[in-house]
Amino acid sequence: MKLNCKINGEFREAEGVWEGESLLYVLRERLDLPGSKNACEQGECGSCSVYMDGTLVCSCLVLAGQAEGRDIVTVEGLADEDELHPVQESFVEAGAVQCGFCTPGLIVATHDLLERNAEPSDAEIREALAGNLCRCTGYEKILDAVKLAAGKNGKGAS
Amino acid sequence: MKSESAPTRERPIIPASNPGRIGESRPRADGVPKVKGEFEYSSDLWMDGMLWGATLRSPHPHANIWSIDATEAEGMPGVHAVLTHEDVPGRKVYGMEVPDQPVLAWEHVRYEGEPIAIVAADHPETARRALEKIAVDYEVLDPVTDPEEALKEDTPKLHLSGNVLKEVHIKHGDVNATAEVVVSGEYEIGMQDQAFLGPESGMAVPDGRGGVDLYISTQWLHIDRDQIAESLDLPPEDVRLTLSGVGGAFGGREDLSMQLHSCMLALDTGRPVKMMYNREESFYGHVHRHPCKMEYEHGADKEGNLVYVNARLVFDGGAYASSSNAVCLNAGTFACGPYNVPNAKIDSFMLYTNNPPCGAMRGFGAVQVCFAHETQMDKLAKELGMNPLELRIKNAMKPGDKFPFGQTVPEPAPVAEILERVKNMPMPEEEEIMGRDLRRLPGGVSNVTHGEGVKRGVGYAVGYKNIGFSAGFDDYSTASITLSVEDGEPLIRVHTAAAEVGQGGITLQAQISRTELGVEKVAVLPADTRIGSAGSTSASRQSYVTGGAVKMACEAVKEKVFEKVREEFGENGELSMEDGGVSAGDRRIVSLADLLDGDEIEETVVYRHKPTYPLDENGQGDAHFQFAFAAHRAVVEVDEELGLVRVVEIATAQDVGKVMNPQSLEGQIQGGVAQGLGLALLEEIQMKDGKVQNASFTDYLLPTIFDMPPVRMEVLELADPDAPYGLKGVGEPPTISSTPAIVAALRDATGRELNRVPVKPERLAGIEEEPVRRAPQPGSCGPVAERSES
Numbered sequence: 001m002k003l004n005c006k007i008n009g010e011f012r013e014a015e016g017v018w019e020g021e022s023l024l025y026v027l028r029e030r031l032d033l034p035g036s037k038n039a040c041e042q043g044e045c046g047s048c049s050v051y052m053d054g055t056l057v058c059s060c061l062v063l064a065g066q067a068e069g070r071d072i073v074t075v076e077g078l079a080d081e082d083e084l085h086p087v088q089e090s091f092v093e094a095g096a097v098q099c100g101f102c103t104p105g106l107i108v109a110t111h112d113l114l115e116r117n118a119e120p121s122d123a124e125i126r127e128a129l130a131g132n133l134c135r136c137t138g139y140e141k142i143l144d145a146v147k148l149a150a151g152k153n154g155k156g157a158s
Numbered sequence: 159m160k161s162e163s164a165p166t167r168e169r170p171i172i173p174a175s176n177p178g179r180i181g182e183s184r185p186r187a188d189g190v191p192k193v194k195g196e197f198e199y200s201s202d203l204w205m206d207g208m209l210w211g212a213t214l215r216s217p218h219p220h221a222n223i224w225s226i227d228a229t230e231a232e233g234m235p236g237v238h239a240v241l242t243h244e245d246v247p248g249r250k251v252y253g254m255e256v257p258d259q260p261v262l263a264w265e266h267v268r269y270e271g272e273p274i275a276i277v278a279a280d281h282p283e284t285a286r287r288a289l290e291k292i293a294v295d296y297e298v299l300d301p302v303t304d305p306e307e308a309l310k311e312d313t314p315k316l317h318l319s320g321n322v323l324k325e326v327h328i329k330h331g332d333v334n335a336t337a338e339v340v341v342s343g344e345y346e347i348g349m350q351d352q353a354f355l356g357p358e359s360g361m362a363v364p365d366g367r368g369g370v371d372l373y374i375s376t377q378w379l380h381i382d383r384d385q386i387a388e389s390l391d392l393p394p395e396d397v398r399l400t401l402s403g404v405g406g407a408f409g410g411r412e413d414l415s416m417q418l419h420s421c422m423l424a425l426d427t428g429r430p431v432k433m434m435y436n437r438e439e440s441f442y443g444h445v446h447r448h449p450c451k452m453e454y455e456h457g458a459d460k461e462g463n464l465v466y467v468n469a470r471l472v473f474d475g476g477a478y479a480s481s482s483n484a485v486c487l488n489a490g491t492f493a494c495g496p497y498n499v500p501n502a503k504i505d506s507f508m509l510y511t512n513n514p515p516c517g518a519m520r521g522f523g524a525v526q527v528c529f530a531h532e533t534q535m536d537k538l539a540k541e542l543g544m545n546p547l548e549l550r551i552k553n554a555m556k557p558g559d560k561f562p563f564g565q566t567v568p569e570p571a572p573v574a575e576i577l578e579r580v581k582n583m584p585m586p587e588e589e590e591i592m593g594r595d596l597r598r599l600p601g602g603v604s605n606v607t608h609g610e611g612v613k614r615g616v617g618y619a620v621g622y623k624n625i626g627f628s629a630g631f632d633d634y635s636t637a638s639i640t641l642s643v644e645d646g647e648p649l650i651r652v653h654t655a656a657a658e659v660g661q662g663g664i665t666l667q668a669q670i671s672r673t674e675l676g677v678e679k680v681a682v683l684p685a686d687t688r689i690g691s692a693g694s695t696s697a698s699r700q701s702y703v704t705g706g707a708v709k710m711a712c713e714a715v716k717e718k719v720f721e722k723v724r725e726e727f728g729e730n731g732e733l734s735m736e737d738g739g740v741s742a743g744d745r746r747i748v749s750l751a752d753l754l755d756g757d758e759i760e761e762t763v764v765y766r767h768k769p770t771y772p773l774d775e776n777g778q779g780d781a782h783f784q785f786a787f788a789a790h791r792a793v794v795e796v797d798e799e800l801g802l803v804r805v806v807e808i809a810t811a812q813d814v815g816k817v818m819n820p821q822s823l824e825g826q827i828q829g830g831v832a833q834g835l836g837l838a839l840l841e842e843i844q845m846k847d848g849k850v851q852n853a854s855f856t857d858y859l860l861p862t863i864f865d866m867p868p869v870r871m872e873v874l875e876l877a878d879p880d881a882p883y884g885l886k887g888v889g890e891p892p893t894i895s896s897t898p899a900i901v902a903a904l905r906d907a908t909g910r911e912l913n914r915v916p917v918k919p920e921r922l923a924g925i926e927e928e929p930v931r932r933a934p935q936p937g938s939c940g941p942v943a944e945r946s947e948s
């Protein structure tokens with residue numbers, strides 16, 4: 001089948017999509033957007049988080065066909081090529097990145113949290129990010145990064 | 159060495175960075191590409207015309223294979239190759255310590271998930287469907303799933319060498335010593351998974367001349383290369399490996415997974431072949447932490463001085479050897495903990511079973527025994543009516559004491575000091591339980607009470623482990639440093655084969671180079687096999703060994719620079735490199751731009767730490783070259799009615815020798831503690847009759863951001879005189895004693911005996927029995943379905 005949707009502000013088309021493919025697969029393998037990650041492909045880790053029509057979703061749980069005509073934003077679309085979104089900047093500065101496999105999903109999830117809640121409490125951050133697994137950092141520097149980003153008033157390109 | 163054929167694929171270059179000196183926190187060079195989603199992991203690799211590989215795995219933990227028929231699969235449209243053991247050109251087995259594991263199984267399968275055939279197809283789904291069309295005729299055999307059973311004489315032998323893979327026996331002092339106060343216990347560790355987030359993946363690209371390039375996630379390029387070359391029957395130079403982006407490792411990428419399979423498929427089809435496991439397959443595709451049962455007896459005098467320790471350790475090695483030998487040795491040598499123990503008898507057994515192969519995971523060998531010896535120390539303290547911390551401090555080993563394996567405890571060994579530190583660290587504030595935000599109760603929002611049953615507890619533990627490879631292993635690393643001037647600015651290029659798996663090794667290499675040569679701009683080249691081995695990124699060894707190699711290569715470059723300055727400027731005094739030039743004291747002699755005048759200086763060196771020796775028949779010998787110590791204090795809250803836990807805080811003191819990069823050090827400590835917490839409370843691969851019951855992140859529970867408390871830490875910098883900059887490996891100690899500290903705190907809160915980790919809610923709530931199992935009802939699945947399978 002053929003898939004048409006808007007991705008990071010551009011109209012994109014993917015041909016020859018098998019019906020069983022997920023949005024994550026199409027992004028990664030057909031549209032050259034491998035930033036969204038595939039740590040579990042069953043909705044448990046959040047590494048594949050993207051926006052679909054402004055809502056945070058696990059792209060591994062979205063069938064490609066469900067994305068038809070939708071507006072998708074991935075980690076690649078949060079800032080211009082040579083720029084960093086304040087959330088991205090904060091993750092680098094706070095040392096919240098080790099292997100980085102969880103990072104794209106956490107960046108998108110944090111972006112979403114700060115859009116909804118500019119000054120989240122500790123408990124709110126933990127609640128919002130409880131669906132994003134990280135195996136390397138022990139999460140403490142991720143918490144620091146989110147607070148840092150909130151401090152920078154983490155808004156901008158979205 | 160550097161004139162090999164061009165790679166078949168352009169290598170991603172990590173941009174030159176401005177890394178700062180050792181001791182400084184600077185953002186890591188790969189941080190920006192990682193947050194932008196641009197960093198290329200091995201699962202992101204893509205090439206025109208590439209095929210997808212997939213693996214057929216045994217559904218049975220133990221079976222004979224009578225035949226494999228791939229005819230139907232081969233004929234499917236889109237399928238380019240179906241390969242079996244017959245297609246392995248060289249050695250049909252592989253293994254890091256003992257080559258006992260089939261590349262593809264023939265005649266027997268010894269664990270559920272063992273690879274039998276591989277397929278290359280034009281779409282991953284086509285490949286998966288082709289697997290279903292491969293007909294394998296199995297004769298299902300009873301699996302040997304209990305290591306104690308495997309040890310018995312009349313149990314079927316799973317390998318020609320028998321079921322005992324390794325045994326270590328340590329006899330220290332008087333093995334028949336007796337004591338006034340004796341405590342004993344039996345302890346058990348479940349099978350933990352590394353659960354790195356980046357799946358096993360990589361791409362093999364045929365070079366058109368019979369050789370192959372492999373872009374891969376691994377912990378040790380050269381040991382992969384050697385095993386691959388052996389089984390492909392190719393000279394090592396025809397198998398070139400380049401490290402791709404690695405999404406975590408923790409020991410789980412030491413063994414081969416899809417490396418050989420993708421190379422076989424690429425050479426067979428003449429096309430690039432990508433292989434990538436999904437999460438379920440990943441649980442079958444790598445080794446796990448060894449489950450272990452441990453029987454302990456401690457004897458002490460009435461004042462609390464340890465007199466003896468006797469221990470019997472039985473490890474489940476699973477179907478193949480992996481790094482089990484080293485685990486068995488480590489566990490034996492560290493079985494008594496960091497205490498001065500005058501007499502000891504330790505018997506450590508590693509068994510083959512039909513369970514999944516077990517191998518390396520952060521802290522291996524030490525993690526298992528630490529849970530047991532620390533629980534024993536608490537028991538002993540209780541028996542003596544002593545404070546458990548005081549008992550530990552009293553018996554803490556000191557430099558000059560003897561380890562139970564005969565080696566002398568070297569300087570520094572600050573065991574008492576780190577215990578004093580955790581004792582004196584401030585306690586977290588006590589927060590009123592009733593009326594709290596639900597998210598701050600044990601279990602978070604799934605807590606259905608108001609906190610009536612919540613109790614607080616505090617526990618302590620201390621542990622230690624060797625750094626690096628031991629017992630006579632030639633544990634070296636190779637580094638090349640090139641100094642040049644580009645665009646008028648001096649630049650250092652660092653090349654090693656050390657795998658960056660997330661720990662921050664590339665940042666450290668850059669910091670060392672920057673510090674040694676006084677040059678601000680450093681580029682760390684991609685790790686590959688064009689340079690000599692760096693050894694494994696495991697055993698907390700890379701900062702020491704590859705760090706040492708980089709430092710030594712810098713010193714060699716520096717010497718060349720100084721020679722040139724002496725020749726050209728007739729300088730005879732002390733020289734130094736600073737700010738991109740050479741100085742004598744405060745007097746600048748020349749800038750590197752002028753001195754090099756378009757030339758470069760390159761030096762490649764091999765660095766070795768001091769030698770180690772195998773243990774003798776009594777388990778005695780100078781087996782290890784460095785030891786790292788950490789202590790932990792855990793504060794927990796337990797809901798006794800629901801069996802739910804909230805870890806309030808972990809406090810830790812660790813000797814690191816020298817803080818090389820404060821931010822990455824903190825990250826290692828926090829991340830290591832999280833894995834220790836996982837083992838204490840959540841993480842276990844559940845096995846039933848040799849079959850994995852929970853191969854998914856739905857059923858294998860990892861700590862989330864909700865589960866992890868803040869980590870309060872103090873680091874000591876007591877230099878190891880033998881190590882570069884005095885540093886000590888830091889990755890593993892945080893994982894070792896955090897687990898027993900948490901369980902000690904749970905005991906303190908509940909008064910229950912908790913002798914097995916992970917501690918399940920049932921245990922905490924006092925439900926000792928297994929849930930009642932009803933007899934199978936007509937129409938129910940389960941046992942009936944299982945019967946029809948065999």
Ligand code: FES
Binds near residue numbers: 060061
């Ligand atoms: S890959 Fe989508 S949630 Fe894990």
Ligand code: FES
Binds near residue numbers: 096102660
């Ligand atoms: S940084 Fe490795 S999983 Fe989060």
